[in-house]
Amino acid sequence: MFWVFLLVLLLTRPPTPVIVSLGPPQTVYSEHPIVGVHTRLTDEVEEWKIKRSLQMVRQMGAGWIVEFFPWAYYHAVDGGIAWGRPDMIIGHAHTQGLQVIARIGLTPEWARPSDTPLTYLDETAYDDFAEFAARFAERYHGRVSHMIIGNEPNLSYEWGYRLTTPDDYASLLEVVYPAIKAANPNMVVLAGALAPTLEPAGSPWGLNDLEYLAQLYEAGAADYFDGLAVHAYGLTFPATADPAPDILNFRRVELVRQVMEEYGDADTKIYITETGWNDHPRWTMAVRPALRIQYTLDAFAYAEENWPYVEMMALWVLRFPAPTRSFMDYYTLVTPEFVTKPIYTAVQEYTGN
């Protein structure tokens, strides 16, 4: 009977938790400091995988990460903020010597009307969002250097399935920017990140990024951001393909820059917080894996040589916690099982690691 009891006890006891320590502080070695990568650690459950991911970022020679910290996940209606997850992610990133660009967004249920999606944020909640942003900026002083306010506000999907209006986003920046600066004057506040799109005015899906940016300046937003985040996907075009207003390719960044200069904002830096090529075997916007590698390295070289106004470029995306079984898997540099893809190795060699 004793043995049966012992067996039951052994079989039913919870597994011993894995203890993960931060480890000693590390530094990133890179011959190309422009190189960064977007991580998806918010979706990652296990701490050791978060640590491993960030080690791999460092070992690849990327000095920057862009990571998403959803407001909706942390901020309770009573004002309490669950800092555990961001503390863990930012702690590991800091230990690995990585510069963190934190993207914040997604509205808690209590801060938006019922039956609205997570991306819905209207002016009634701007102050609440600003409070969260300020507390985030204050808490991570010295560990998070940049914050992006929202994501792709020129797409209706990212704007609560409403018509996207630069005026609204300008108003949001006007509330959030001073709150962050008051909490942490060193925080670099990024607007955007604008999604590359050709959608015309009045489209239910979004608004052309160039037009949106011009209207953002018209709305007086220039005083409320320190840098502009943009997304620059190459799709099927080589990295060096000429830009044109009616084409979405990597060098569309130059057209974005033109708008900034036209509005007298040439001193403001651009941060490419998502970029890359896809090598899915059948997605029509993908290229072969060898071309993906070549275009990616060409893009870094081109940006370094020609775009002094670009501070960093983050490849979308290091890794997903689990396969998506879609074309998105073919943007990754590392498999969910932490097997490196040749593009990871190519970037690693490029940075001199």
Next chain:
Amino acid sequence: MALVWVALLLAACRGQEDAWQRVQETGVLKVGLDPTYPPFEAADANGVFGLDVDLANALAVDLGVQTEFVLFGYDGLYDALATGQVDVLISALVVAPERTKDFAYSTPYFNAGEILIVRQDEENIVRMEDLHGRTLAVELGALGHVEATSWAKRLPTLTIVPYQTADEALTAVTNHEADAALVDAISGRLFLRQTDGLKRTAVPITVEPFAIVTRIADRQLLEQINRSLTALENNGQLDEITQQWLGK
């Protein structure tokens, strides 16, 4: 009033009925596909064609119904099935365990995983373990390259040579620059169809199963499809269709 209730009840029951009932009633199997993936599916002015199209038609004959092909973009396929726009998806779709809450997969009809291709006279390379001291050609950056890199940790004497395309990797075997090539089954078989002197080894190296997809609730339809697939496999028709589009 009672009649209204009966009508509503019947309508509700109808909403839950297995798609197989409707397929039988209408005599039409609605097949969703994305016609941008030759040789599995493509389209021209005359309509859709490819391995999956032939397979769908063969299944329909066995089921005693007719096919109606409905075209979607790759990313819209599952939504089209979920919203009842089609009965099945036959579009070179890989079994995705994450989707099995909402969808069911048939018995796989093709393995698109990585295969080893060697010269016709090569008798000593059958599986990856046989590549000690050998040179392996791969497509740079492709899944075969990733798989080969993993194997290189176990086989330190293995030399991996990446080429820009799968065809170039396979040509390297023909030219004796490499002893074998590790490529996906589709690229490999298409190359073998037009090139003499090479063969694929019997054992696939990785598994990437293509299967037919139904809604999870349509159990009878899935059973019928699996039964038909088995019949096509047993009578050699599945092999015939596969060989017609991909070679032996």
